[in-house]
Amino acid sequence: MDNELIEKVLDEIRKKVDLKNFDQEQLNKIIKSSSENLMQRQNNDIRKENKIDNEREVDSMSAPSPITEYVGTSNYGDTVGLVIANVDSMLHEKMGIDKKYRSIGIISDRTGAGPQIMAADEAVKATNTEVVSIELPRDTKGGAGHGALIILASEDVSDSRRAVEVALRDTNRTFGDVYGFDAGHVELHYTARASYALNKAFGAPIGKSFGIIVGAPAGLGVVMADKALKTANVDLVSYASPGNGGTSYTNEVIITITGDSGAVRQSVVAAREVGLSIARSMGQNPVSTTGKPYI
Amino acid sequence: MDNELIEKVLDEIRKKVDLKNFDQEQLNKIIKSSSENLMQRQNNDIRKENKIDNEREVDSMSAPSPITEYVGTSNYGDTVGLVIANVDSMLHEKMGIDKKYRSIGIISDRTGAGPQIMAADEAVKATNTEVVSIELPRDTKGGAGHGALIILASEDVSDSRRAVEVALRDTNRTFGDVYGFDAGHVELHYTARASYALNKAFGAPIGKSFGIIVGAPAGLGVVMADKALKTANVDLVSYASPGNGGTSYTNEVIITITGDSGAVRQSVVAAREVGLSIARSMGQNPVSTTGKPYI
Amino acid sequence: MDNELIEKVLDEIRKKVDLKNFDQEQLNKIIKSSSENLMQRQNNDIRKENKIDNEREVDSMSAPSPITEYVGTSNYGDTVGLVIANVDSMLHEKMGIDKKYRSIGIISDRTGAGPQIMAADEAVKATNTEVVSIELPRDTKGGAGHGALIILASEDVSDSRRAVEVALRDTNRTFGDVYGFDAGHVELHYTARASYALNKAFGAPIGKSFGIIVGAPAGLGVVMADKALKTANVDLVSYASPGNGGTSYTNEVIITITGDSGAVRQSVVAAREVGLSIARSMGQNPVSTTGKPYI
CATH class of the missing domain: 3.30.70.1710 (BMC (bacterial microcompartment) domain)
Incomplete structure (x- = not known):
C-alpha cells in the first residue's frame, strides 16, 4: 500500500508536470496536492483501494478464473471468496463440518471481522447455507484489529457460491461505518x-x-x-x-x-x-x- | 507514519528547491539530506513523533476537547489518556472494578507496554488511585511487541484524571531506554x-x-x-x-x-x-x- | 523497508537526472522505471533484501563481532543466529533445557517459521545438537504470519555454533518456496x-x-x-x-x-x-x- 502511494504520487507528478512551465509556484502546488492526497489516505488505515479494486472485483467476478474454487474479491480489506464443492474427507473431519454438507463457502480477509461477519449474516439469511465456523486472526496488516476466516456449508455448492457472492457484495455496505x-x-x-x-x-x-x-x-x-x-x-x-x-x-x-x-x-x-x-x-x-x- | 515521511520529504523539497538555481549539485544535496533524514527515522521503528506530537499534546492538554472523557495524548507510542467519571454499571461489572470506585482512568496505546506501565507505576505512587487491570495487546503497528491498556480506578474522577496526566507526562522519561x-x-x-x-x-x-x-x-x-x-x-x-x-x-x-x-x-x-x-x-x-x- | 524504498527511488532519481536534458520525456521514463521497481518489490511482501544482506551476512559472519554470542544473520526474514556457551542457571531452568547441556544455539527471526524450522531440521541432522523448543510469535512485520524462536542445545558450544551456521545458510534454500x-x-x-x-x-x-x-x-x-x-x-x-x-x-x-x-x-x-x-x-x-x- 505504501508503495502504491509512492507510485501514485510519482504518477501524479508525471501527469501534472509540464516542464515548459516548471516553476516554483507550480512545484509547490503539485507537492501540496500530492501531500494532501497522502494525508487523506493516511487517515484511512483500513484500505480503501476502491477504484482499482472495483475494477479488479468486476474483472475477477466476471472473467473466468482458471480455479473453480475462486469466487471473487471484495472492494475492501483484501477479502477473498472461495468455494470447495466436495471437501476432502480428512479435511472435512478436521474442520468440524456437519456430515450432511459436502460443500463449503469461504470468506477470508486481512482487514476486518465485523464487516465480513455482518455481510455473512446477510448471506446466510438469503441462502440455504449454515455457518460452520468464524475465526478471527490478529491481523489488519499492521493495524490494531482482526482479519476473519468465515466458513459456510451447504449440501449443494451453488448455495455456498451464492452465499459467498452475496457476502462479498455486502461488504460495500458494511464497511461504511469503519x-x-x-x-x-x-x-x-x-x-x-x-x-x-x-x-x-x-x-x-x-x-x-x-x-x-x-x-x-x-x-x-x-x-x-x-x-x-x-x-x-x-x-x-x-x-x-x-x-x-x-x-x-x-x-x-x-x-x-x-x-x-x-x-x-x-x-x-x-x-x-x-x-x-x-x-x-x-x-x-x-x-x-x-x-x-x-x- | 510512512505517509508522513513521504509528506515531509516533499515538504523539504518544496522548502529548499529554488528553481532559478536548480541544478544537479543542488538536487543531489536535497536528495542526500532527505535520504539521511529518512534513514535516521527508519532506525526508529518505535515512533518518535516528537515535534508535531509535542505541540499536539500541549494543544490537546490545554485546549478544551468537546469530550469530557478526553485527557490528552503522550508524545510517544500513540498513547491516549481518558477518564470516565461514573462508569456504567454493566460495564463496571464486566471490567471487574471494585465496587467502591465509580471513576476510572485509562491509558491506552499502540506501541509500548513497559514505558506506559512504568509511567502508570509513578502515577499510582503520586495519586489516590488503584490499578484495576493491565492488558497487553499484540501491537506496535507492525513492530515486534505490545501495546497496552491500563485501567486505574478512584473514588473521585479528579484522582483518575490526575493519575492519567502524570502517566502521560512520564512517558517522556520512560521511552528513553526504548x-x-x-x-x-x-x-x-x-x-x-x-x-x-x-x-x-x-x-x-x-x-x-x-x-x-x-x-x-x-x-x-x-x-x-x-x-x-x-x-x-x-x-x-x-x-x-x-x-x-x-x-x-x-x-x-x-x-x-x-x-x-x-x-x-x-x-x-x-x-x-x-x-x-x-x-x-x-x-x-x-x-x-x-x-x-x-x- | 518502506523508507528504504523511498530512499532508493530518490537515489535512482539522483543518479539518472541530468538537468541539462531535463525534459518531460525523461522525467516520465525515470518515474516509470522507479514505479516499476516499486511495484516489483511491493509484490515481495516477505523481504528479499538479498544483495545488501548478502554482503552484510558475509561481513557479519567473517568480520569479528565484539559480541561472542553473535553468530550471524541470514539473507531473509531478519533472521539472526546467536549462541550462549554457558547458560545462566536460573535462565537454564526457566527455558526447560536438559541438565546435560550447558550451551544453546538460537535462531530468531521476524518473518518466517517454516523456512527456519526446515533449516534447523537440516542443522540438527548435521550436528550434535538437540531441539529444546520452537516458539512461533505472531509477526512478519505487519504480514499475515509468524516469526520464530528456535532453541537448540549441546554439551559443547562449538556444536551449537555449527548448527546455527548451518541453519542460517540453509534459509537461502528454504525461502525458495515462500x-x-x-x-x-x-x-x-x-x-x-x-x-x-x-x-x-x-x-x-x-x-x-x-x-x-x-x-x-x-x-x-x-x-x-x-x-x-x-x-x-x-x-x-x-x-x-x-x-x-x-x-x-x-x-x-x-x-x-x-x-x-x-x-x-x-x-x-x-x-x-x-x-x-x-x-x-x-x-x-x-x-x-x-x-x-x-x-
Whole structure:
C-alpha cells in the first residue's frame, strides 16, 4: 500500500508536470496536492483501494478464473471468496463440518471481522447455507484489529457460491461505518435482525436487533462502550478486551448489544460520535472506509 | 507514519528547491539530506513523533476537547489518556472494578507496554488511585511487541484524571531506554521502588528495586537475559517468551529482575549494552526513542 | 523497508537526472522505471533484501563481532543466529533445557517459521545438537504470519555454533518456496526425511517424508489443503487455523502431511499451483522470495 502511494504520487507528478512551465509556484502546488492526497489516505488505515479494486472485483467476478474454487474479491480489506464443492474427507473431519454438507463457502480477509461477519449474516439469511465456523486472526496488516476466516456449508455448492457472492457484495455496505485513522479505528455495526453468523461469532440472539461497537486503541472502545450503555436501554451481550480472551490479542475493546431496535441504533450512533470525537481530539482524522456510513 | 515521511520529504523539497538555481549539485544535496533524514527515522521503528506530537499534546492538554472523557495524548507510542467519571454499571461489572470506585482512568496505546506501565507505576505512587487491570495487546503497528491498556480506578474522577496526566507526562522519561530499529527493539526499565502497576503487570515485589529487560526479535532477549543474570546478584521474577503464555505472542523475550538497587541497575545496563551490540552486529542502528536514556 | 524504498527511488532519481536534458520525456521514463521497481518489490511482501544482506551476512559472519554470542544473520526474514556457551542457571531452568547441556544455539527471526524450522531440521541432522523448543510469535512485520524462536542445545558450544551456521545458510534454500504478495503469502516445504525440529514443531514422524502447506489469508490455505489431500495418497499430520490453537492467531491455514516420498512431493506441488493461481486471480503477483523454488 505504501508503495502504491509512492507510485501514485510519482504518477501524479508525471501527469501534472509540464516542464515548459516548471516553476516554483507550480512545484509547490503539485507537492501540496500530492501531500494532501497522502494525508487523506493516511487517515484511512483500513484500505480503501476502491477504484482499482472495483475494477479488479468486476474483472475477477466476471472473467473466468482458471480455479473453480475462486469466487471473487471484495472492494475492501483484501477479502477473498472461495468455494470447495466436495471437501476432502480428512479435511472435512478436521474442520468440524456437519456430515450432511459436502460443500463449503469461504470468506477470508486481512482487514476486518465485523464487516465480513455482518455481510455473512446477510448471506446466510438469503441462502440455504449454515455457518460452520468464524475465526478471527490478529491481523489488519499492521493495524490494531482482526482479519476473519468465515466458513459456510451447504449440501449443494451453488448455495455456498451464492452465499459467498452475496457476502462479498455486502461488504460495500458494511464497511461504511469503519473509520480508519493512523492511531487506530472506530467501527460500528447495526442490524434490525441478527441471524446465524452474528450468533456464532458473538452470541447474538437470533431475530433480534443487534449492535457491535469497536474502538482501537482499546481505551477508545472503553469510552465508546460506556457511552453506548448509558445512552439507551440496551443489554450488553459481550465485552471483549485485549487480554480477556474475547479478542485475539488485538488492541480493541469490542462490545455487542441487543434490545429494542430504536434503542440499539441510538446507542450505536452515540458510541460512534464519542469515538470519532476522541479520535479528532487526538489529532486524527477518521474517515469512513467507503465514504457512505450505513447506520 | 510512512505517509508522513513521504509528506515531509516533499515538504523539504518544496522548502529548499529554488528553481532559478536548480541544478544537479543542488538536487543531489536535497536528495542526500532527505535520504539521511529518512534513514535516521527508519532506525526508529518505535515512533518518535516528537515535534508535531509535542505541540499536539500541549494543544490537546490545554485546549478544551468537546469530550469530557478526553485527557490528552503522550508524545510517544500513540498513547491516549481518558477518564470516565461514573462508569456504567454493566460495564463496571464486566471490567471487574471494585465496587467502591465509580471513576476510572485509562491509558491506552499502540506501541509500548513497559514505558506506559512504568509511567502508570509513578502515577499510582503520586495519586489516590488503584490499578484495576493491565492488558497487553499484540501491537506496535507492525513492530515486534505490545501495546497496552491500563485501567486505574478512584473514588473521585479528579484522582483518575490526575493519575492519567502524570502517566502521560512520564512517558517522556520512560521511552528513553526504548531503542527501536528495523529488525526489532531493545528496551530497558529500572526503578528503585516498584509500586502497584509493576506488581500487577509482572508480580514485582512492592517497594523493592525492579528492572525490566526486553529484546526483539526474541533471540536478542535470551542473550540479554543471560547477560543480566550473570552480571550481578539479582533474582529472576518473570521470564516471558513468544509461546510460554507470558507475552501475547509478541516476538520478544522479557525478563524482570529484583534485588539490591545497585545490582538491578548494573544488570539492566549490562543487558542494554549486549542488546545494542547485537543489533549493531546485525547491521542495525538502534537509537533511543526520546534521545535521552534515563537508566 | 518502506523508507528504504523511498530512499532508493530518490537515489535512482539522483543518479539518472541530468538537468541539462531535463525534459518531460525523461522525467516520465525515470518515474516509470522507479514505479516499476516499486511495484516489483511491493509484490515481495516477505523481504528479499538479498544483495545488501548478502554482503552484510558475509561481513557479519567473517568480520569479528565484539559480541561472542553473535553468530550471524541470514539473507531473509531478519533472521539472526546467536549462541550462549554457558547458560545462566536460573535462565537454564526457566527455558526447560536438559541438565546435560550447558550451551544453546538460537535462531530468531521476524518473518518466517517454516523456512527456519526446515533449516534447523537440516542443522540438527548435521550436528550434535538437540531441539529444546520452537516458539512461533505472531509477526512478519505487519504480514499475515509468524516469526520464530528456535532453541537448540549441546554439551559443547562449538556444536551449537555449527548448527546455527548451518541453519542460517540453509534459509537461502528454504525461502525458495515462500511466495509473498501484498494480500498474503503461499508457502511450501518438503523434505524426504524429517528430523527432530520438524517433529518438535509439527509432530512429524522422524525419518519419514514430510510436507508443509501454508496459505494466507487463511482461506487460501483451506483450498490448498483440500487440493493437497485430494492429489495423492498422503496422511494429514496437523491442521492449524487462526482460531484452533495451532497458529498464534496468524491469518494462515497450515497443514502438514506425510506418506510416500513421491506422494508428499506431488501433493505439495499441487497445493502450490492452486495457491499461486488463487493469488493471481485476486490480482496479486506472488513471487518466490529467493527466486529459486526448491521443491
